[in-house]
Amino acid sequence: MVMRLDAPAGHLINRQKIVTFKFEGKTYKGFDGDTVASALMASDQRVFSRSFKYHRPRGIMSLNSLDANTLVQIGDSPNRFAERVPIVDGLDVKAQNYWGSLLKDNLNIIGRFGRFLPAGFYYKAFYKPGWTWPIWANIIRKIAGLGVLNPNAPHKYYDKEYLFYDVVVVGAGPAGLSASIEAAKSGANVIVIDEDQAPGGSLNWGRASIEVDSDKSVRDKLLDEVEENENIRVLASSSVIGRYPDNWLAVVSSNRLIKLRARSLVVATGCWEQPIVFRNNDLPGIMLGSAAQRLIHMWGVKPGKRAVVATSDDHGYGVALDLVDSGVEVAAIVDLREDPDRTELSAEVQRRHIPIFPGRTPWEAVPSADGLRVSQLRVAKILNPGVCAREVDSFSCDLVVISAGWFPAAPLIRQAGGKLNYDENSGSTSIEGLDDSVFAAGGLVGHSCIDSAAANGRYVGMIAAKKIGLSSDSDLIDVSPQYASKVHPWPIFDHPKGKAFVDFDEDIQVHDLQMALKEGYSHIEHLKRFTTNGMGPSQGRHSSLPAMRLASKHLGLSLDSTGMTTARPPNALVTFGHLAGRIFEPVRYTSIHHRHIELGAKMMPAGAWLRPEYYGSSKEKDRLIREEALNVRQNVGLVDVSTLGGLDICGPDAAEFLNRMYTFAYLKQPVGKSRYVLMTDLSGVIIDDGVACRFSDEHFYVTATTSGVDAVYRQMLWFNAQWRLKVDITNVTASYSGVNIAGPKSRDILERLCSDVDLSPAGFPYMGVREGHVAGIPARMLRVGFVGELGYELHVPAHQGEALWDALMEEGQEESIRPFGVEAQRLLRLEKGHIIISQDTDGLTHPIEADMAWAISRKKPFYVGLKSVSILEGKPLTRKLVGLELSESNSTIPKECHLVIDGSNITGRITSIGYSPVLKKVVALAYVAPHQSDPGSEVEIRVDEGEIVQATVVKLPFYDPDGKRQEL
Amino acid sequence: MKIIECPLNGPRNAQEFVFGGDVINHPNPHLISDDQWANYVFIEENRAGVVQEWWCHVPTAYWFIAERDTVKDEILRTFDPSEIYKERIDYNRPEVEAQSQDTKNNKVGEVNSTNKETGSSI
Amino acid sequence: MVETLDPSSLTNRSFLYRQHIKSGAVFAEMGGFAVPLNYGNPDSETEASSNMGLVDLSHLPRTGFKGWDAAKWLVSNGCKVGDGSNVTTEQACYSRAMRLAPSEVAILGDLNAESSLVNDLDMTWSSHRSDGVFHVPRASTNCWLKVTGKYAPSMFAKICAVDLRPQVFGIGQVAQTNIARLNCIVVRHDIDAVLTYDILTDCASADYFWSALLDAMEEFSGKPIGISALKSLSVNI
């Protein structure tokens, strides 16, 4: 740790605790409290990674995630800001984006061809002849990209937290801390959030006066006050990544995404220091003043040995003093101002004999022989904005500190509706248009001196609490900035030889922007997208202002009219894992679920539920399904139908209500009977079906499809919110577990388990419904025929569903009862020609083409899709659902959704198909053209590999056309 | 996330709600032409500005009406549908009850003045 | 000494009884259900009950009524019902009536299952149905869980977007909302000085929900606790 300073420098590190980590396979040491960046710098390791396009060596520039130079790979995590990652023992850090080695990247020759690769070069090349582009594209892809994603990386643990505060303060600098203190005085619950490792903001590293620790004493006083106040919570190392409507904030804090609702929001995010643009301004060793100060004060790291400080305001003088105090030789202060203000700091600098060069700027940095760091700075006199004299003064140095002033850190403010205005004369900024309950404070609104930032913070804290009706004794008045933070109007010095970088992330040079402007990409949004300036990982935090300046100059517009590109979240690093959190995917089990598992069922998703597809090994799927189905036809089967929707519709208008919701007629439906229900939407399209069981005059129990019931229920409530019928609708889907015991022997079993219902064919006929007990369990009993055999659907309270299943399975042993799954059920109903909504219908199917005109009542005045259905009925049919039979000789069995072909036309498709073990042939439901729909018609189906299979249209149902078996 | 003030449950995150479309009176299908009906079914007002629309609080399956500015995405007011839909609505065939039916529908239309008039504008 | 009962010997089964078996529950019968008395470590469960515990109360009686006359009907049948919505009214027998909406009330039985209120109301309703009053089968629709202990608000903060901290969410207050993406009814019901919350949610999602809660509780050392630990919180529950 050759660059480490002695205490008290480095208040974040604990020198007692040494931490060992790896960078590029080599072991490094640092202290507890160090970040990867500070620890590497302490070991004089200045090159962190290679740049995006030219593979140039890069190191610390802002040390505040304002640039992508310090992006490194941490284990499996690509693209991490080295300054935001604390070191821990064993941490494995790698540099990114080099070919060969970090220090000798074979691809940095791309830089030599830089002239041939202006921004947007790819739009102008590589596409002639056409076949060459894919080859180029592959090369470009490999050169681009930064870190590496490991396809075997584990999905780490992330979670979330919802928090509520009266006042949320973002930024724990003098303004933010003061705001929180003042807001808390009113009794408000306050949280103050900062992305730095410790609260204090710029007070952690700034030097506003000649005393080294004047800032720190202000900080300590504020922090004491904060500490003492129970109403304030401080959250450090946490970034606010976005502000969303109604003051909803997303905060990343270690492995947690905090979602925070602020009644009142104070944004005190301070300012970002602006770079100076000159040739080779990206060399390692060239950094912002605040970066140098962070290194010194927060981590006790000496940023270099011999420095040149280039600044456009007083701040650079403070940095120079810090450097000197840290044992860095300061060769010169280059002041971009012609006539610098004389201040306490500048006087001290002079007292220490640091030469000052006013009216000058860095013009070119010269790399060391290995090209890996700055070795000399050439400084020139500024003649006009951006234009320099020819003569240069050269200073040899290994550190260049640059500072072109301060610009508001405004993304959050802009996400809250605020607009940043820039006053070109004074160089200061202001904010307007903020949403209600959002306030800006401190450096952000121009308070660049500690006292005024703190005073303004206090005032804003008070106002923020008042806004939500909380007030304290304080009666503060706002202060105006003592001197406003300013940005230098033109810190951009293009060099004829180029390499004056505006955007470090994307390797965008001044020249690139100028070319793009001339080519007409001059709207600020075009400029951004064409050059990709500001589109890299730092999202324009260091580059958007210079790009705006270049555009505004080209267009002859003010900065305000040139505009800024949109500030979008996230404002800081957030991973997919943070956003996903714990993955909550509710799954619904029927009460019989665990029995299915015990029976070896293969489960399949059905809406939110899981249902047994069939029972047994997937290798024997087809045989098992046939056996399950055949057993229903021959003996008796048991299927879990709990997932079917269930709705209790009660009240004097219950029948009228069903009459409106469904196509059939229900007013005269007898008590004790069930009736088919078919629902169409407003446009006449079939959307659901089921049966309606009338248990009393005023009570229907209606079933709906598994995945449709929630929507059906909601629709019903919606319609009745308008119709105001005397009816009450309850979704009882989860309340009832259901089984269908089906097959010729089902009655025998039931008779032994049910004593309070007359189960004789006359006493409980087909389509009858009863209430009784089965195995002592209260049951709604429905004699329905979906699978076309004698059968009973038994709906019992869910907590007794498993017991019912157990009782039936046990009692049915003699009759060879066997559970059957969804697949067998599908096959059985296919044999009966019953449709399944959304399998045999699609997003446009109306009842007529589904051959369900029989389910429409013509007499009643209204149902939801009535008029649409009658309009559709008036049009010529384009397709019709029919039954198909395949002759046995056919070897290939078509699959569902294979097409029905007529010459070169598609006339329909198979919707359901299967080999019927009882009929011993393949049967199907299919749409065909009307002219093909008469029984006896031959149709052609094209199956996989293009083979054509013949089928014959037959009358439905395929099995038991008279329905004798279900009516047994 | 937006907060929506549910008349039944108070302010809640928008995630608890589903959107149910503009508040438009369902016309009596017997009193309008096929074209008007097609308009009712398919055409959307889709207004940039203040609209009245249906929202449902999912955990309670409760439908209510909100006035929302679709440009600012600000909810100005929420209320129970009974403020607009005060009485039972029927859609009988005109030959059965033409007169009385007509007036009933109009009444609903009047209360809810921002609604599309049934039929005519579509 | 409690005999360990095979829960499948009873026809009433909690939606979670396999979870209980997995967690080593010692069962006793209550109202036809097998109820976990403890999970093998009564002492630590007692401790957890005031820090972070999870109890399955699905065996307890509960019911619901809705309809335009439901509230009136309940009052006429001796049940106290609060005004407005999302409020709870405690009955003399420690049962609670939660007014979920002007036209809907859910009744939770007392924790000892001693009160017959739920059963009485159900019987009354099924023997003489009344216009505008409809039964909601809460007992079979919802599982009933109880989250206990001082960390409950912090735990909820991880999975529920409604602010359930005691300073804002009063005793008896009801929230019908989403927890871990599931529709739930949550009601605060402190037992003596210990914060507890009852949750009614979809019984079919009970397995999912139970795991989601335990996952969220882990950082607070939360765990399932039996009915004995719950009873240790107070003499008069």
Next chain:
Amino acid sequence: MAFGLLKYGLNPRFQPKQFLRDSKDLKSSYDVVIIGGGGHGLAAAYYLARDWGITNVAVLEKGWLGGGNTGRNTAIIRSNYLTPEGVDFYDESLKLFKGLSRELDYNILYSERGHFTLAHTDAAIRTSRWRAEVNKHLGVNSEVVYRDDLARMVPLLNLSEEVRYPVLGALYHPPGAIARHDAVAWGYAGRAAEMGVELHQNTEVTGIEVEDGTVVGVETNRGRISCGRVLQAVAGRSSEVSRLAGIDLPIRSVPLQACVSTPVKPILDPIIVSGSLHVYISQSDRGEFVMGGSTDPYPRYQTSSSLDFMEGLMGHLLELFPFMSEMPVLRQWAGLADMTPDFSPVMGKTPVNNYYIDAGWGTWGFKATCVSGKRMAETLATEKTPNILKPFALDRFRTFDLVGEKGAASVGH
């Protein structure tokens, strides 16, 4: 490498030609006024000039060219639609796209990647097969692939059966591609301008003058202009603009969001879409993952981005690619999608004479930029609707002749 780059590189004083041109003054009248300077409007302008020699054309754009959905979309191009009319239409577009870089002499970075629509349910497998069969019938390359195929073709995909919605198979469409969306707009704009089309940015249409059922002029924030024919191609503002002409549309404007990650080295070649999980993802040439999902849950005229979207998207994405949990997000944004009831566009004539519409592009219209531009230009020039556009006429909603795309499109990009 192209000549242009050499010229640029070798001559330090090289002055590039202005390619993107913002015309200065509005004339008082144009033969054709195109409202909306998105990809569709610009393509129509280009083809009007190139195919029909009509160059007295003004494109009026209220913001900046390509700044609407054209600048916001995730640039997926495919033709594996469900209905024959859809397949024919998008296939023509795909063919135009393939040759577009050379046609425009401007590289749009068309990158053929292969497109997988994952199926997590039986029903989805059936729909995949339906699409594949229709595609094959019409000569479009699509097939259903199953788990073992996927394990080979997309080894990164999580094929575990232990997840909530295991992947059962996919519809594989080898021609599926991505392109640089902005370049498409710029290329059309630049070349149209070269042929004399005027491009007016910051020019908002605020009124439309209709006389005796015929459009005669448009009001703008920069004054009134008379016009022969008008093409409205304003995507997310379709209802509001057409209302100015007295035309009501079957459209809801719903935000659609997307996001990108920071760039990493190439790892994912194909485009992966899961309808059941409402996510899709591809990796761009720059190395970012470009991701999106379904439209926002309610309509609004706003393109702000939301946290819920990101949370939902990532929850689902990590089910498919758990190893991505450490990827950082770079940026999220939104556009405004015109949703129609049948997930198909509205193109062609309107009840107002000389007023043509190109709308209803929902979440799927980028890939149609070429064909709609070309065919709408033809419609305006000839006053006849080409067969390929006929199924998409506005009138279909009056006659209940909807297009059946909805079944295939849970995330229909």
